[in-house]
Amino acid sequence: MAQLHLFTPRGFRGTGVYAGIKTQHVPDVALLVCHTEAPATAAAAFTTNKVCAAPVKVGREHVASGKLRAVVVNAGCANACTGRQGEKDARQMCRIAAKVLEAEAEQILPSSTGIIGHLLPMDKIENGIWDAGKYLGDSLEHSMLFADAILTTDLKRKSAATQVKIGRETVTVAGVCKGSGMIGPRMALAKPGSASRPKRGMHATMLGYITTDAAVPAPLLRQLLGACTETSFNAVTVDDHTSTNDTVALLASGGSNAAVRAGTAKARKFAKALQEVCQSLAYQIAADGEGATKVVVVKIKGAASEADARVMARAIANSPLVKCAMHGNDPNWGRIVSAAGLTPAAFDPDRATLTLQGTVVFRKGQPVPFDAVAVSELLKVPEVTAELSCRLGKGDATVWTCDLSKEYVTINADYHT
């Protein structure tokens, strides 16, 4: 079977081109287009940071109709904290793409990522979008160019895809994303039919774009993306710093003739495929976190509620002490249990059990003797799991993070000047 990619779902094509925004000679402008007769149905979730970038503001407006013809992205400049001119530029990006694609500007979602507090170089953006328009395609290579063009400090291209039978039709769900630092997404759906009030932002981090050829009404797409984001992109953290540009968009072309309706078995099947893709993408962000040498999977079981489980998992995943211990292969479980206790979530150490890589290290308020050298050896792998069982209820949550290394400091102590 051919490798699945962003443009495998029928009705999509795109590409990435080098427009000269980034200093390195790598792609930095990308287009994703739905070329079916009607535009794709669409949903998107955006950062909840009160400091949000111009493209987020414009994107919220444009996706409110539930229809998107295209996505236009640039890397190298976040168009954040750029005031009125920034907003004009984000709208202009959409107008240029609309002209190139003979579409409506209001059906184009703009995204930017990169340095903050700088205006977009609109001449380069314009040339880049025209260039991209000339080279649209639906091959694996086109998908890779798109995926590359949205990266910033990422070391690796990020993509995921799956196929699922919906009735007699094979439906593909595929996605790409970017993100390495300033990763602590807390995204929420844009309100349908209403644009949020103008705000401006600073920086750029997590971007994700998902395509499918299922036919899904926009309200259902919104519902599915909202639920899915909670257990995928909103469950990954590198440094807990919620960015100003975080965006994830889901476009359904209907190209497969597989119709998905709310509340059906087909919807559940589709939701599962969507979750699989989103979770894979989120995981790849943790794995490529700035300075990361391993993924740390934090699982909370049996919290008083799912919300409590999330809060505790996030506190553990964000503790620099926990992240340093994992970097040093140090089974310093006290840091994990104490991080669970420091949040407002209900937690009783006397009921809790903690396992590190499957080894019980703490049970019911007391340490469990274990071979520290052996467990340290178990931590010397690309993925380690800490599982905390709370015995308070039915709330479960998983959060992915990475270790904290000196390389993270190197990357972030010398980024701007």
Place this chain on the structure above:
Amino acid sequence: MAQLHLFTPRGFRGTGVYAGIKTQHVPDVALLVCHTEAPATAAAAFTTNKVCAAPVKVGREHVASGKLRAVVVNAGCANACTGRQGEKDARQMCRIAAKVLEAEAEQILPSSTGIIGHLLPMDKIENGIWDAGKYLGDSLEHSMLFADAILTTDLKRKSAATQVKIGRETVTVAGVCKGSGMIGPRMALAKPGSASRPKRGMHATMLGYITTDAAVPAPLLRQLLGACTETSFNAVTVDDHTSTNDTVALLASGGSNAAVRAGTAKARKFAKALQEVCQSLAYQIAADGEGATKVVVVKIKGAASEADARVMARAIANSPLVKCAMHGNDPNWGRIVSAAGLTPAAFDPDRATLTLQGTVVFRKGQPVPFDAVAVSELLKVPEVTAELSCRLGKGDATVWTCDLSKEYVTINADYHT
């Protein structure tokens, strides 16, 4: 004037001795004793971590009467996550000190700090307390021995003191503290007259002890310590990891005959002196944060409320991106403004102004051109200040933190095994 110290306030003496709990040959057991006829009036605030150490549990009980005769501290072992035996040991520590001092065990506050999940070496503790009892004194040297005996990964001894005229009497307020890593105190007063339910803990971090020879009723001491903690110890963060052992205790001997009553000018004068000492101690913790090369002072002005100001200041102070930028002398103001926007606190970037070391870098949603090289030079000092003016209300807050260096990773990636 002779240097003021912990035992300058009349009625106190103490010392620190080496009991062999720490591997290095440095003091690790400390006694602070009030030798006036009646015990000192006292108040204490403890960690709000749901995972709390045995001495915190016992301390909450003992301070509930508002009277303390002594404080007994050990470093090298946190007596945290040690179950029933840990609680027995914490009580036994008090009983030993009570025997040595011919006092009541219930009027002794125990504290422990150090490695977690290990039982106290009670033979060493016992010998140490007996030893300390033999060498009590009120000299500067005794105070320094006490201050040294409570340290763990700290590089520097921490103390502060001030004097204030209350009526015709000169009153001294003096304190020592420790803390370097696992610093994100969120302390609250122990409930008077009631002990909190049994919980057990993990690790040890921020300890502070304050003496005064003012005569202050326990309820007023509680009120003053509670207010003061919010703007001092609870306003310092190194890694936002609230410890299981955080404790600050305030003992008033009444040795000066200066009586302080609630709601009086004397109380306000005393409160100011107390705040000065507590803020100095908190600042010293930030300055000696693990791996720190500088203090970062985060000031929020004009937030919608003081609570909002605190939340924003803390988010900025805890952002690894902000801390790395400060380490690299990088005026990357976007990280600061975006950190302010990521909390639930009200914030509107279009109204805000950010200054870095007095240079305006962002105003009303837009960058302000500045000389990045010059501002970077301004950041190469032991204390840098970021001040964010929100123009939303009257909420102000200051939080002290330190930069994030590779040294922090070195210290914490290899602590346990």
